[in-house]
Amino acid sequence: MTSPRTAVAPALSSLEGRQGWGVAATGLAVLCMVLSGFNRNIFFGLTPGLALALVLLPLWASQLRSSRWVAWTTVLAVVSVAWGAWLTIWHADTRGVSTAGTLEASFVVLALACGVGAALWARSRTSNAVVGAAFGVGLVLGINPASETFAENPWRFGFSLPVTVLVLAIVSRFRRRWLDVVAALALAGVSALNGGRSSSAILLMVALLVVWQSWGRPASSRLAALRTLLLFGLLALGTYLSVQAAILEGALGESAQMRTELQLSTSGTLITGGRPEIGATLALMAEAPAGFGGGSIPSMADLLVAKSGMAALGYDPNNGYVENYMFGSGFELHSVIGDLWAWCGIPGLVLSVVLLVFLVVRTAVLTTGRAASALILFLGVKSVWNLLFAPLESALTVLVLAVALMAPVLGAAGRADQ
Template identity: 75%
Template sequence: MTSTRVVPVPVLPSREGQGGWAVVTTGLAVLCVVLTGMRWDLSFGLTAGLALALVLLPLWAPWVHSSRWVTWIAVLAGVGAAWSVWLTVWHSSSRTVFTVGLLESVFLVLGLACGIGAAIWARSRTSVWAVGAAFGVGLLLGVNPSGEMFAENPWRFGFSLPVTVIVLAVAARWRSRWVDVIAVLALAGGSVVSGGRSTTAILLMVALLVLWQAWGKPASSGLAALRTVILFGTLAFGTYFALQAAILDGALGESAQDRTELQLATSGTLITGGRPEIGATVALMGSSPGGFGGGTVPSMADVLVAKSGMAALGYEPNNGYVENYLFGSGFELHSVIGDLWAWCGIPGLALAVVLLAFFVARTAVLTTGRAASALLLFLGVKSVWNLLFAPLESALTVFILAVALMAPLVRQVRQAAP
């Protein structure tokens, strides 16, 4: 017969036992979280947050082993970074190498592992809502008001994510579903006014999931979690079609309506019309399944393969966006899955799969147990969206915060009973 013994993660000494050192380390942990959210670039993709995390490695490294999920993510990130270098060297005989691009890809992937470890360490010293709020402050400090997209729509391309994280983190402090719902709906209203289609859909879905937790009792079985995953899928499809209809009726403004009509006319669906990079990713995976490396510059043959995949979706790929942004100095496929595969090959693709499994599984488990705040639900749903439709560079901060706050920090160890 067997029994289950819960082995907790390492417990920190009491504040009374550590005195001033506890205050110092807590301050360093929070500072590292703020800098990680800020993404202040020092050189070649090395950010201040990553630099400080590397300096503090001995303090947060033990927490990587606090969760099997985090351990696998960290291992795959390390292997992926090394594989990016190897792939770049492998392809250097047939393609141009861009050293800066290689450094940036390596720092991005390592930044994921180090950022998660440091944020979990901060979570152990403070609380989930405090780490979320500190990270949100970092995101806010990192807003670039001189950016071209910011000038076009400051809320959508600047303040939306930082304010959302800060507001939902503060709301989580109250542990009230109604506070969560009011905060989410207020933020969704801001996204509607600014024409943010995906953010509006994500926030509406989060509001529905928060309300759904008010019914029924907490459950922990695998079957209950599977039912919750099915619920996620149903809500996602329902929200998608309902919001699409509302946009076409002008609910999010004329600009969003025009963009939606054009994308539907291009390929028949809003997703493929809005993200034709999917076609490029599939085509490149078919031609070079092993990936390319973070420092590899696409050859003309690679660009032609990618363009053919985009053209198959009804998109006209002969433009500056494709030639300069997507393939000008490296591979940028506008999805985390695509970027990790192109830069890090099979290990990168495995990392993306593990991340997807983590976000779906943990969101389902937390929701089934009626323990998911609006902050955690937003981070989980947003991360799944980013895996499919956002570049790794812009999605990195959300991934770090989501994994750090959603990861279970205890292990169930089965052993024979005496």
């Protein structure tokens, strides 16, 4: 490796001193990050992090102007909330309405905008490493040992994400590439031993990208960024095929091997076999392109359309999962894109596309400039995965952190930092 140090996305310069109010404000910002990571529901989707962010709105609202990406994300989030409420009213003649569902969907989408704004404020008062570590501490505090999934696999359904964010945040403080690589590979190994297929593949890809940044010089041209995007695609495909082969050989344990074989036999690919909700999302989009609203209760016709889409992938939808989890009290399509579209209609879909483009572009730009730590790469790649394959509510914390730490921000001279 030609360089022992890893650059990070630059923190914003603080204009206030660190005495008196400055120290108190910094403490509030860090506390807000801990509570944002904690992400426990206290009232129909309202979390402690969102509640504190709303109280501190006058302190961080100006940060939204520091990045065009963040400004557009905030505008789209607000429009999406209003549009989702209108959609719920519009569909009230043909579907039941849940006030709790409307509130929860609204709070979750608002948590995205408010969380990013508060995290940008925290970033302006401290370092990316501290912001990431504070989120990680909140994630650790939010682990629920009483849940059924935790008892089934404590690492996968409890410690994996919190420990990964916390460790990579701490390691990023030292700006040493070899530490990033060691940490990412160690975490990938632990995830693999505990049957975490996607998490181990993401961390392996992160380690490879950190190593790749050690060769060559930083570049900022669009052509260089396009080449990096091509590299991402090849690495993703190679990692996917390699991990799949390793799983089928039993390298990740018998349980992971059996799940993978079953999913491959179901639909022919690991992705559609493991995420049959894709079929439901596409079928519903074709049937009702405008969306439904966060407070709309699915009708029997919606349920049948979704089941037909899942059956087309070879999945048997008549097992209770579709009725109870996906459509028991609202629309839950198990992807950020699907949830935002179902809850908020076209504005929600536009918001999800903007987020996807942002994550891909910024990951490419920071990697091309040799400025992406393992923490930044993990947040970027993990958030792209979540946009496609994870529910919005569970993906929200990592997504907020990714947008806030990866956003280009205007410095004192009015120039956007890379």
